[in-house]
Amino acid sequence: MRIGIIGAGNIGSTAARLFAGAGHEVVVANSRGPETLEGLVREIGANARAGTVEEAADFGEVVMEAIPFGRYGDLPAEGLSGKVFVTASNYYPERDGGIDLGGRAQSEFLARHLPGARVVKAFNTIYYARLAQNGRPEAPLEERETIFVSGDDGEAKEIVSRLVEEIGFAPVDAGTLAQSARQEPGSPIYNVPMSPAEAREALAGMS
Template identity: 40%
Template structure:
């Protein structure tokens, strides 16, 4: 399977590196053009290539959108229809500006992403772990105390696809359910960046207040 990355920052690089070790291939992109990713591609190895964001979406069987939230409105939606799209974004008003619907709690970051990519199957994941810990806290599937990460999405098959990726790179999954439930692990909640196994994380998700 090939994963297309729209954004190649810390989270994108960490997920890509782990995915390659798990047998996936990756297509990396950023806002500055594929020529600026030559060093990263060399570092990631032969299963990585650089492309434009549109090409990464078109080539990817699975897509990871990992850019600052303020950049979301500018993203091209070409190549995303019918595909599972992982949203890693968080809302930081000091960086992203105030977004009234998020401040009022009438929507979530990933629901904004789904509105921008209406034909993709959006799953919220990787927003509640530090980039450095993606590569350092994953464990093999036979470890009884693996760290769990939460996901949310409206399409059950898409959530299962993301859970399979998480398992492949060393994490258990707690499925929070529909996309709106992603509020339970946005920044500022008890579950955000928690080092927890599946049982512990399930309890932390319950503590979030909408």
């Protein structure tokens, strides 16, 4: 699969390594330009290239953003239309400034800003070092660490869930984009390593 990654810091570069390692082709982008990502793509190897943000969006069948959420306005709405779009970012007002989400979940707010994008909320609750180290593709799903996956587009959620499985984690369906508020910073499931059974139990207690 072709995967575009917008934001190549802690979480974006980790995801890029894992997806490339699982045999996917990745194009990574940041705000400073492809030339600043040469070291990263060289280290990842043949499955990785650096591009502009627009190139990453155009390239990906799946596109992930892992940028500070306050920069959401820089995401290329036109290029992301029709794409399976993973939002891994989190809204931290102290970092991102005041953004009026209109009472919506961050992912719902972003979906309204990106019409046509098939938005899936995932990868936002796992600390990047655990993402880098805890994948166990050889283990049964029930013994793996959870990655929560939310969205309103069932097929898009399926595609992202398969990617989660390929890199050795267990996708747990956390519901709709509106329900993805349950996986935002401050929630009891945020940045807590959980087995799928623990994750499902925690979600059940939150609804």
